[in-house]
Amino acid sequence: MIIELSHRITEGMTTYPGIPGPVLGTHLSREDSREVYAEGTEFHIGTITLTANTGTYLDTPYHRYAEGPDLSQLPIERMADLPGLVVRAEGRPSVGLDLLRELDVRGRAVLLHTGWDRHFGTDAYLRDHPYLEPEAAAWLAEQGAALVGIDSLNIDATPPKGERPAHTLLLAAGIPLVEHLTGLARLPVSGFRFHAAPPMIAGLGTFPVRAYAVVRAA
Template structure:
């Protein structure tokens, strides 16, 4: 079974306050393509303009650190076919701590808060759950392969401030996936997680089609 874990990207959607929504357009319409191809053959080529932090997206170390690995340099085995582990934290707490008895080494650790139920509404943008800095440090020390969350941000987001979870995990070379959805449908473990973006040189973030394969 394949479980979808990404939000759909749509015209003008708001993922994060202040970040413009995507704009969809057309490079070659079906009508115009009829002048290019043989009779009865037509194609559509679209154009999209979007900020890299749109929908469900991946953060690489380059997002935080100028010399960190970008989308083209993060190894594919850090993004695809990872053994997955879900941390259940849907009880309403904001600062999420991770149970230190869990075996997280080499795993995609996905934090299920249930906040994705607010996606697409104003409620999504304030008071969201986030990963406690001490748990981010522990995940880095234990060698998690990737960390994801179904919330607005893996850090608390006051108007100004530090981003300790981003700083700690990305410094350790651990990619992040934010704005996940559908984690309630996953078992606690025993699945494989995938969240690979295009190999765009010089960029630190990009949308992904995140999903899990459950036996």
């Protein structure tokens, strides 16, 4: 079974305060294409102006560190076909080490299920969101998690001039992050493979992904 874990990208949507929403356009309309192709044949070619941090997206180390691997350099095995592990943290203001220390996270995509995705698209989503505590981020880095994701506004708390310790610690360890996930409630705690690979774009550190999980039959 395949479970969708991404938000739809729609024109003008807000993912993070201050980041402009995407703008959709048309390079070649169906009507104009009729003059280019044979009778009865038509195509649509669209355009999009998009900030890289839109919708459900992946952060590479380059997002935080100028010398870190960008979207074109991060190995595909760090983003696709990863054994997954869900950490249940609904109703908590943050994800702490107490929820993690008994888990085997090495080589796994660790997905933090806070339930905050229920607010996506509303003002409530943009403030007082759950996040990963610095000590927990350090532990995940030390234990060798392959990827860390969250269904919240940001993996860090977001004061205006915050230090962003989870980004700093995890991306320094080469661990990509996926933010704004959704649908984690539908996943089992384990027994699934996680995929969230963006295009290979040189010089960018973040980009939207079609995140999903493949759950093995019971």
